[in-house]
Amino acid sequence: MTITLAHYVVLSALLFAIGIIGILTRRNAIGILMSLELLFNAAAINMVAFSKYLTPSEIYGDIFTIFIIAIAAAESVLGLAIILAMFRKRETVNADEMNIMKY
């Protein structure tokens, strides 16, 4: 069985779905952050796969992926820092209790 673009897309879609479900349902802020990483990875897989299958001679997709990884790292740092700050202030990492961003 040859592995086609569709396989990669399906994989990426699955990852993305898991990530979304994680983001929407996890109570723990750390968990949400981790789910977010899954989204990045889903996107990254898409990038590489499309790059590989549609424009094999170019490496735009790969470069994008590297960017994504870098940004994901930076984002995790920021996210963790915020969560840490929240934890210090509120003594919780439960997302339901973090509702100060409202009207």
Add this chain to the structure above:
Amino acid sequence: MAEFLGNIPFLTIIYLMPLCAVIALFFIPGTNHKAVKVVSLVFSVLSFIMSLLLFISYDYKKGGLQFVEHFDWIPAIGVNYFMGVNGINVALVLLTGIIITAGILASWDLNYRPKEFFILLLMLTTGVYGVFMTYNLFLFFLFYEIAVLPMYLLIGIWGTGDKEYAAMKLTLYLLVGSALILAGLLGIYFATGLHTFDFDKIEQFAFDPTFQKIFFPILFVGFGILAALWPFHTWSPDGHASAPTAVSMLHAGVLMKLGAYGCLIIPVWLFPIGAKFWLPVVAVMTLVNIVYGSIGAVKQTDLKYIVAYSSVSHMGVVLLGIAGMNDVAFSGAVFQMVSHGIMTGLFFGLIGMTYGRTHTRDIHKMHGLAKVMPVLAVFFAMTGLCSLGLPGLSGFVAELTTFVGVYKTFPVWTIIAVISIVVTAFYVLRVVQIVFLGPLDAEYKDLKDAKFTEIASLSILMFFIVLFGVYPFYIMELIHGSVLPIAAKIGGM
């Protein structure tokens, strides 16, 4: 003279004058009130003198756009620096010069943050000058917004009474108008497919009749809001009542004319078929403006409300003239813009001066003021007479021409509109009688009459009212020559 002036960017200089004053004001400490006022006055007088020069040196026999300045600015989307004036513009530029000079003189006693006040006032004036001079629709809109927006701060900060409400209401109203205008202008831009905002090229384009019928009301209402078209007029009484004197003068004197000018230049000129289709409806609305505005003024007790409703009525005459669809009616409308601009400037100036003395605008709290302030009383009475259309003052010429012109198109409605001369006489003379005639209230017996700056301000305005009333020939030739193409275009449809 015209050749000589043709070589220098005359128009740019005129509208940059107030802007120069703004820049100069930035370098003057706000505590030095005197310097702030003098600088503002000097630059506005300069612009006034130059607008007078423009008025004199415009060659009305030749007609058309003159003093043209045309440079590419953003060629990719057809935004060009395109300034030029025809007779209508010349008259309105002169009006602006008159009003701003008088307005600054009338606010000579303003002592609360004058620097910021004058900066905003002069910014606004720049915008107004710009609108009256540019023939690129993009620039037109840009200047239009510059003219409209400072009003919010001017009323919100320096106003009286329920000023936040009034400022907000006015601004929101005008922004709704702006949104409609922007939509309309973009529609025009894309409909022509010429990739230009230059008015002269767009004017040559024959718009699709359906397009005209859809976009005419959008643009007309958009501009009409600023011209107090019924039923979009209610910002005007509240806004005027709360605005400080000079702002009322500028607003009623010039800004409302921007709306009427826009109505004439853009929807009517560009969309003759749409105009033919919609103007009967517009005529009825303006008729309501005229009659309803004047009757609405009868029972008001606040001086500013009375004049604001009177403005609604008089702007109705302007809009009715525009709906008249022939050269005479258009001339009358434009002349009424000038005449009403000066007249209402006088009215608001006088009310401001009276209010500054009596600290009330309720007519039932002031009686017999002619005894202590005869000069103001005479000016007020003359302004009132102008407003009720007394021959010898400009209001008569404007109304007469408009009625003569509109009668050709809508005879019955014209007759109904003429009723307003009786109603106007009624409320104007009632105010004069209550406030100025009869025995004086004891509490006002120590009030002082007008000061030099006030008299100067009022005299400038009154001079032009009388001049245009007695000798309308020149200015009317100027205006008439420039409305002919518009009338010809509509007449040809």
Add this chain to the structure above:
Amino acid sequence: MEQLNVLGLAIPALPLLAFLLITAITAKKKMLSAVLSISCIFASFLISVYLLILQLKAGHGASYEFSFPWLFLGDVKMSLGILINPLTTVMLIVVTTVSMLVQIYSIGYMKGDYAFSRFFSYISLFSFSMLGIVVANNLIQMYIFWELVGLCSYLLIGFWWFKPEAAEASKKAFIVTRFGDFGFLVGILILSYITGTFNFAEIQAQINAGLISPGLLTVIALLLFSGAVGKSAQFPLHVWLPDAMEGPTPVSALIHAATMVAAGVFMVARLFGIFSASPHAMLVIAYLGGFTAIFAATIALTQNDIKRVLAFSTLSQLGYMMLAMGIGGYTSGMFHLTTHAFFKALLFLGAGSVIHAVHTNDIQLMGGLHKKMPITSITFLIASLSIAGIFPLSGFWSKDEILVNIMESGHMGLYYVAAATAFLTAFYMFRLYLMTFTGKPRDAHAYEHAHESPLTMTVPLMILAVLSIVTGFAGIPGKEQSFYNFLFFGAHPHETHFNMGVALSSSAIAVSGIALALLMYAFGLIKPEAVKNASGPLYKLSYNKYYIDEIYMFFIKNGFFVIASAVKWFDRHVVDGAVNLVAFLCRWAGSKLRLTVNGGVQSYALIIFGGLVFIAAVFAVWNPDALKLLGGR
């Protein structure tokens, strides 16, 4: 002809010059202002006389006209100009003479008034405006000056503006005449639209050519006439004139008796071509004039204010003139205007002289003043006799001619009305004269202080008295060189002949009116009180001027003001209410929508993601080709 241009323009221009000079320069120097004003009007008077002589030489047909542009808009051409023809010259003489005499009189009457100069500047402005109407050769100019005389009337009625009554009266005068002017302006609009011109001669030519349909012509004529109704204070717009008596008495004499109120009659005469082409309009004019004549006369019977009696008398006489115009008596109407101008000015100035002496307007407080002020009394008597129509004073000739004209026209009803009016006129004038100048003083204090007026006041009285006597001789019927052969409409003068029957009967009527007045007020054979009680409600009706003012006030209060209040309410609550409703709805929607912003990051994310899926789904359904992007299929 160049000379005529200059002279014609100079007539109105001179008083304007006086007005400007007084306002600008001599306001502080009282006597100089008066002299300036009077010398300017005197110069105008001399020019008018010169023009009259020229015109008399040239004869009826001669008319001279020139215009210069005022406002040209394509095919709408508005000009100012002058038209000199017999009608113009007659009116010029009347206006300048009365104006000049009144101004001389005012030097004495207004002496010591704080606004002496202002008075003369206003009077000059008025003379300018009035002369502007007279020389006008087109409708626009006529309307312009028509409004300007209205302004002067407003200014002069309200001359003592600190008196609330004066302020009220001036406003009333302006607004009521505005009603008429509304019709006038509409008439001008229609007429100019149809004919394409404002010029009298050109309009006349089109009417003669039959270019205007008769129905429309009637409408136009009636609209134009409504201007005359306002200005000449005909019923139902007469209410302003009695109140206008709040102004200084010389003003009443000049504006509200001799000249401005006659402008309506003059206008009908000037536009006689239009009116005479419409029999229906003429009929309306005749009946309205006749009605006003008798209506005002009945009110004048019971008034006690000396100036108001004269005001109602003016109304009545103006009605007479209108009546004459309406039955086609162009010349007799104008002749009556001329004679009336002189004797009514004299009456008012005489009344002013009395008021000046006794400081009251109420004739019940006067009496026996003949001894104290003989000149005033005698001149007043002459004027009274003249207005009553006693041979051979001027009123006799002019009134008789009107009566003859009415009789010839065959409207016998109107004839009886006119005759009855003549009777009432004689009666109330002598009631006034007798109560004022004869009998015992009813107010000792006023009588004590009474004195004859100074020469500046009595000389104009005497001149006017002479004029009241002699003017009539210009119009003796049947004479070769008469008014009738000079001023007429159409190609041939109206055939005038002395109708002995009419003359005798009208004299008899006048004499009986005077006799009745004598019986009641001089000999006391009939007690006025008894008559008053006997007539009961009729007396009250007349005394209260038929409650017309009250009826108008009722309609203004309960009609106009209610509408105005309704509009005010509607604007605040419905139109503005709608605006505020929009604002409220925005605010309300915002307050509800913000509840969705609950602070839960995950719910935000859910909304974002759900929205994305929704958009993608819509996109996919709307454009299925988009799905191909996925697999390249």
